Amino acid sequence: MDTVSDKVSVGVVTPLRAHFDQPLTLRSGAVLDAYDLVYETYGTLNAARSNAVLVCHALSGSHHVAGRYASEPETVGWWDNIVGPGKPLDTERFFIVGVNNLGGCHGSTGPSSPNAATGKPWGADFPVVTVIDWVHAQARLADRLGIDRWAAVIGGSLGGMQALRWTITYPQRIRNAIVIAAAPKLSAQNIAFNDVARQAILTDPDFHGGHYYEHGVVPTRGLRLARMLGHITYLSDDVMASKFGRMLREGNLKFGFDVEFEIESYLRHQGDKFAGYFDANTYLLMTKALDYFDPAREKDGNLSATMGLAEARFLIISFTTDWRFAPERSREIVSALLDNHLDVSYAEIDCPHGHDSFLMEDPHYHGIIRGYMENIKP
Amino acid sequence: MDTVSDKVSVGVVTPLRAHFDQPLTLRSGAVLDAYDLVYETYGTLNAARSNAVLVCHALSGSHHVAGRYASEPETVGWWDNIVGPGKPLDTERFFIVGVNNLGGCHGSTGPSSPNAATGKPWGADFPVVTVIDWVHAQARLADRLGIDRWAAVIGGSLGGMQALRWTITYPQRIRNAIVIAAAPKLSAQNIAFNDVARQAILTDPDFHGGHYYEHGVVPTRGLRLARMLGHITYLSDDVMASKFGRMLREGNLKFGFDVEFEIESYLRHQGDKFAGYFDANTYLLMTKALDYFDPAREKDGNLSATMGLAEARFLIISFTTDWRFAPERSREIVSALLDNHLDVSYAEIDCPHGHDSFLMEDPHYHGIIRGYMENIKP
Numbered sequence: 001m002d003t004v005s006d007k008v009s010v011g012v013v014t015p016l017r018a019h020f021d022q023p024l025t026l027r028s029g030a031v032l033d034a035y036d037l038v039y040e041t042y043g044t045l046n047a048a049r050s051n052a053v054l055v056c057h058a059l060s061g062s063h064h065v066a067g068r069y070a071s072e073p074e075t076v077g078w079w080d081n082i083v084g085p086g087k088p089l090d091t092e093r094f095f096i097v098g099v100n101n102l103g104g105c106h107g108s109t110g111p112s113s114p115n116a117a118t119g120k121p122w123g124a125d126f127p128v129v130t131v132i133d134w135v136h137a138q139a140r141l142a143d144r145l146g147i148d149r150w151a152a153v154i155g156g157s158l159g160g161m162q163a164l165r166w167t168i169t170y171p172q173r174i175r176n177a178i179v180i181a182a183a184p185k186l187s188a189q190n191i192a193f194n195d196v197a198r199q200a201i202l203t204d205p206d207f208h209g210g211h212y213y214e215h216g217v218v219p220t221r222g223l224r225l226a227r228m229l230g231h232i233t234y235l236s237d238d239v240m241a242s243k244f245g246r247m248l249r250e251g252n253l254k255f256g257f258d259v260e261f262e263i264e265s266y267l268r269h270q271g272d273k274f275a276g277y278f279d280a281n282t283y284l285l286m287t288k289a290l291d292y293f294d295p296a297r298e299k300d301g302n303l304s305a306t307m308g309l310a311e312a313r314f315l316i317i318s319f320t321t322d323w324r325f326a327p328e329r330s331r332e333i334v335s336a337l338l339d340n341h342l343d344v345s346y347a348e349i350d351c352p353h354g355h356d357s358f359l360m361e362d363p364h365y366h367g368i369i370r371g372y373m374e375n376i377k378p
Numbered sequence: 379m380d381t382v383s384d385k386v387s388v389g390v391v392t393p394l395r396a397h398f399d400q401p402l403t404l405r406s407g408a409v410l411d412a413y414d415l416v417y418e419t420y421g422t423l424n425a426a427r428s429n430a431v432l433v434c435h436a437l438s439g440s441h442h443v444a445g446r447y448a449s450e451p452e453t454v455g456w457w458d459n460i461v462g463p464g465k466p467l468d469t470e471r472f473f474i475v476g477v478n479n480l481g482g483c484h485g486s487t488g489p490s491s492p493n494a495a496t497g498k499p500w501g502a503d504f505p506v507v508t509v510i511d512w513v514h515a516q517a518r519l520a521d522r523l524g525i526d527r528w529a530a531v532i533g534g535s536l537g538g539m540q541a542l543r544w545t546i547t548y549p550q551r552i553r554n555a556i557v558i559a560a561a562p563k564l565s566a567q568n569i570a571f572n573d574v575a576r577q578a579i580l581t582d583p584d585f586h587g588g589h590y591y592e593h594g595v596v597p598t599r600g601l602r603l604a605r606m607l608g609h610i611t612y613l614s615d616d617v618m619a620s621k622f623g624r625m626l627r628e629g630n631l632k633f634g635f636d637v638e639f640e641i642e643s644y645l646r647h648q649g650d651k652f653a654g655y656f657d658a659n660t661y662l663l664m665t666k667a668l669d670y671f672d673p674a675r676e677k678d679g680n681l682s683a684t685m686g687l688a689e690a691r692f693l694i695i696s697f698t699t700d701w702r703f704a705p706e707r708s709r710e711i712v713s714a715l716l717d718n719h720l721d722v723s724y725a726e727i728d729c730p731h732g733h734d735s736f737l738m739e740d741p742h743y744h745g746i747i748r749g750y751m752e753n754i755k756p
Contacts, residue, residue, distance in 0.1 A: 028633035128633040188618040188641040189610060195642045196606045199649075202635060203599045205583055221581045228574045229607065232567060240566040246672065253670065255406035255506040257580060257662060261669065263566040264573045271577075284635060291639065292631065294624065 009076070010042040010084050010091055013067035015107060018144050024102075024137060027292075030127035033116065037141050038107030039063045039099040042083060043091035045145070051378035052095045052147040054138060055079065056155030056162035059230070059286045060278060062106035065098035066091075081361040088370040093378050094151060102137050103129040103285040111281030112213060122281075124210020129285055130292045131158075135165045139173065151376055154178035154369075156358030157325065158286065161293045164333065167310035168295055176376055177310075178369065180317040181358040183329035184303050184336070185294035190324065193233055194287040197226035201280045210281055219280045224271035226283055231270050236321035236354030303332060304339035313343040315372045317365065319357040320350045345372065387454070388420040388462050388469055391445035393485060396522050402480075402515060405670075408505035411494065415519050416485030417441045417477040420461060421469035423523070429756035430473045430525040432516060433457065434533030434540035437608070437664045438656060440484035443476035444469075459739040466748040471756050472529060480515050481507040481663040489659030490591060500659075502588020507663055508670045509536075513543045517551065529754055532556035532747075534736030535703065536664065539671045542711065545688035546673055554754055555688075556747065558695045559736040561707035562681050562714070563672035568702065571611055572665040575604035579658045588659055597658045602649035604661055609648050614699035614732030681710060682717035691721040693750045695743065697735040698728045723750065 015038050024032045040063050045052060055065045057078070066083035068076050083089040083096055100108040103126060111126040118125075142150065153163040153174050160182030166174045186194075201207055204222030208215050232240075244263040259265045299305040314337055318330035327348045337344040349365045351357040357365065393416050402410045418441050423430060433443045435456070444461035446454050461467045461474055478486040481504060489504040496503075520528070531541040531552050538560030544552045564572075579585055582600030586593050610618075622641040637643045677683035692715055696708035705726045715722040727743045729735040735743065 028631075030633075185624065187615060188622040188624065188639070189613075189615045191624070191639050192606075192610045192618065192641050192645055195639075195645060196603060196610065198635060199606065199646065200578065200603055203603070225574060225578055225581070225603065228570075228577065232570045232574065235567075237565060237567045240570065244566040246563065246566065246569070253406075255408075255666075257576060257666075261566070261569050261573075263570050267570055267573060268577065288633075288635070292633075 008084055008086065009080060010067040012070050013040050013042065013064075013077075014069070015040050015063060017107065018141055020137075020140055022140070024133070024140075026127050026133045027130040028128050032102070032109070032127065035102060035109035035137070036107070036113075037099055037102070037109075037137060039097060039141060040065060040067075040077075041098075042066050042096045043094050045095040045147070046378060049146050049148065051093065051151050052097060052142070052145070053089060054142070054150050054153045054166075055083065055089070055096060055098045056134075056138075056153065056159035057098070057101065058155065058157040058159045059283075059290070060274070061159070062104065063098040063100040063108075064106070065096065079359070082366060082369065088366045088373060089154070090373065094373070097141075097145070099138055099141055101129070101134045103282055103289075105279035105282040110279070111210070111285070112279050121213040123213055124281065126281065126285070128288055130289050131161050131165045132169060134162055134289070135169050138162070138166075139170055142173070148173065150174045151378060152176035152178060152373070154180070155182075156180040157182060157355065158290055158293075161290075165293075165295060167312045167314070168306060171309055171311040174312045176315070176372075177312045178315045178317070178372065179330075179333060181319060181322055181325050181330075181355055182333070183325045184296060184332050186291055191291050193229060194291055197229055198284055198287055200225040200229075201284060207280065212280070218275070220275040223278060223280045223283060224275040227274035227278075228267045228271040231267055233324045234354055234356045236323065236352060238321060239352045239354060242352070303336040307333075307336040307342065308340045310337070310340070310342060314345065315369070316344060316346045317358075317368065318348050319354070320348060321352050322355045322357060324355040386462055386464065387458060388445040390448050391418050391420065391442075391455075392447070393418050393441060395485065396519055398515075398518055400518070402511070402518075404505050404511045405508040406506050410480070410487070410505065413480060413487035413515070414485070414491075415477055415480070415487075415515060417475060417519060418443065418445075418455075419476075420444050420474040421472050423473040423525070424756060427524055427526065429471065429529050430475060430520070430523070431467060432520070432528050432531045432544075433461065433467070433474060433476045434512075434516075434531065434537035435476070435479065436533065436535035436537045437661075437668070438652070439537070440482065441476040441478040441486075442484070443474065457737070460744060460747065466744045466751060467532070468751065472751070475519075475523070477516055477519055479507070479512045481660055481667075483657030483660040488657070489588070489663070490657050499591040501591055502659065504659060504663070506666055508667050509539050509543045510547060512540055512667070513547050516540070516544075517548055520551070526551065528552045529756060530554035530556055530751070532558070533560075534558035535560060535733065536668055536671075539668075543671075543673060545690045545692070546684060549687055549689040552690045554693070554750075555690045556693045556695070556750065557708075557711060559697060559700055559703050559708075559733055560711070561703045562674060562710050564669055569669050571607060572669055575607055576662055576665055578603040578607075579662060585658065590658070596653070598653040601656060601658045601661060602646075602653040605652035605656075606645045606649040609645055611702045612732055612734045614701065614730060616699060617730045617732060620730070681714040685711075685714040685720065686718045688715070688718070688720060692723065693747070694722060694724045695736075695746065696726050697732070698726060699730055700733045700735060702733040
């Protein structure tokens with residue numbers, strides 16, 4: 001990750017915590033009696049409270065979208081390249097909110113939080129959460145912050161699905177939705193990759209049925225495999241070829257099972273790093289939220305009918321080399337919006353980085369978001 | 379698998395075993411002092427010994443290419459749809475040989491065979507084998523059978539790589555090479571998938587550093603994950619969508635981690651089945667042989683220079699929906715052959731089954747092989 005200069009960054013930030021006592025009934029029927037949401041804000045809410053933008057995170061993201069913590073000056077937020085003064089999501093014009101979703105492992109209530117009923121971590125007893133549950137929880141946070149209506153909700157991948165869900169569930173509370181590298185629902189192949197990742201975690205002997213916290217262990221092996229596999233699907237075949245190709249780590253074949261090709265070294269490193277900080281139960285929940293996302297299901301699979309509930313303006317963005325959520329999937333959304341004569345802009349960006357492109361600082365991509373945001377009246 | 383009627387099948391077959399005492403020096407430098415190859419033959423070798431066809435197997439195949447065993451009448455060979463009387467590889471004209479490769483787990487010497495030096499199974503001490511090693515071993519089997527020159531060597535995927543290797547290593551011993559759904563070398567993405575599969579096995583606590591035989595266990599979890607992941611890459615996105623889509627196993631969402639979508643059920647079943655009979659050390663070796671395959675490496679990466687060593691006629695076949703070894707990869711081979719003015723036919727088959735298409739009974743695909751074989755003088 002690039003280091004960040006305070007000149008172009010929101011600088012040092014501090015996470016905030018909101019506690020909610022009103023029970024939340026989840027899509028599954030389960031009820032969360034009380035919960036915390038951890039969030040960050042950048043910029044200033046204007047007097048009309050009309051310049052708020054919600055940034056939704058994807059599988060492994062968090063509320064820490066931009067800036068850095070005083071205690072960790074080297075670690076910048078996951079979307080610092082887009083959020084800041086003068087950046088496409090301009091903190092001099094907008095009040096940006098990042099929130100860690102329910103079920104997460106970065107401070108909001110999730111499987112590693114204490115379960116009031118037992119005094120022990122929730123673990124596998126934490127209820128399955130879905131995109132609509134997150135949107136309801138985010139709406140309560142908006143209430144708390146005095147935000148009746150978001151100027152925009154934006155996200156990539158699973159984050160884009162939340163932006164889309166906002167337009168259906170709270171059509172009057174969102175003026176603009178920016179949906180990046182997303183899909184209206186997962187394909188069988190998408191679900192298949194998620195299920196292999198889940199099975200890696202669920203069958204790790206250190207998983208202990210999801211109650212590993214009590215055993216003082218972590219299902220590192222499973223989580224590492226899940227992340228390695230994920231990474232393959234985040235990158236394009238082309239970028240893997242150009243970055244790694246068949247390059248050998250030490251220049252010669254070794255005829256064994258240690259790292260031999262550079263791509264192996266990269267993937268194992270990514271897997272080890274991730275397994276060192278991310279929670280396995282959260283990973284399971286996030287992949288399930290992806291699998292379940294299918295808002296058209298409520299209208300017998302008719303996406304056009306579903307999007308007929310929306311009133312927002314839309315910016316939909318896809319990337320040519322993204323094979324996880326290919327441009328065709330974004331075009332399904334565009335088509336459903338056009339069926340309803342909604343105001344929609346669509347950009348298909350030629351960026352080599354596959355699904356990960358949504359995190360990259362591509363000038364064309366950022367230019368489009370910048371231009372769109374400049375046209376939003378705060 | 380379809381059941382087989384004796385009318386169109388080679389019928390009941392019996393595997394044969396050949397023992398070799400002459401040491402074999404492998405590509406890695408390791409030496410196998412002695413080894414067995416298990417093989418099957420179908421049809422009759424003609425007096426001129428000029429009608430022999432070698433069928434090479436891929437990752438999980440074996441010598442049992444066609445027909446059935448008296449003891450297992452329900453299980454037909456893995457390529458029974460193509461090998462038999464009147465079939466594209468016509469046993470009334472050709473003498474077909476299937477052989478289990480070194481390192482395999484179907485009878486030929488491999489990790490589960492006893493190591494003469496210790497009296498225990500080889501396990502992780504079995505040397506890493508590569509495609510050229512298999513070709514050398516197959517050449518010795520040809521010597522034993524009195525076959526100076528194959529009428530054809532044929533295979534799909536890793537089997538196609540063996541056919542290609544034959545044309546370079548023993549140009550005068552092969553008249554025709556049929557290379558199906560293959561590539562001249564693996565891409566970074568291909569290697570990445572293989573490495574995730576290997577890591578699943580290597581990090582399974584039941585793997586015991588490859589010496590699980592002595593512990594009376596099998597790394598089932600790892601092998602199951604490897605196979606689940608493999609299956610995703612064998613199928614096309616489209617065929618997964620049409621066969622499984624987002625169909626739910628029991629019609630309703632369950633908000634848990636048991637099987638929910640049909641695709642999960644299918645993959646887990648495939649994984650369980652495979653883990654019940656295949657050897658994990660063999661799986662590791664086979665994926666390494668795939669990764670290492672890169673004959674152009676010997677000519678500084680110049681595939682045209684490499685194929686300049688060949689004298690055979692070629693039939694190259696790819697499948698439009700195969701994203702594991704896409705048609706582009708086959709065209710690289712075709713191009714290198716054309717650079718050398720070699721006799722090459724190329725067919726790109728529009729078949730929905732992805733990489734697995736090479737095992738399917740597609741009329742266009744089989745018609746092309748039939749036509750090519752009919753033009754070979756036995």
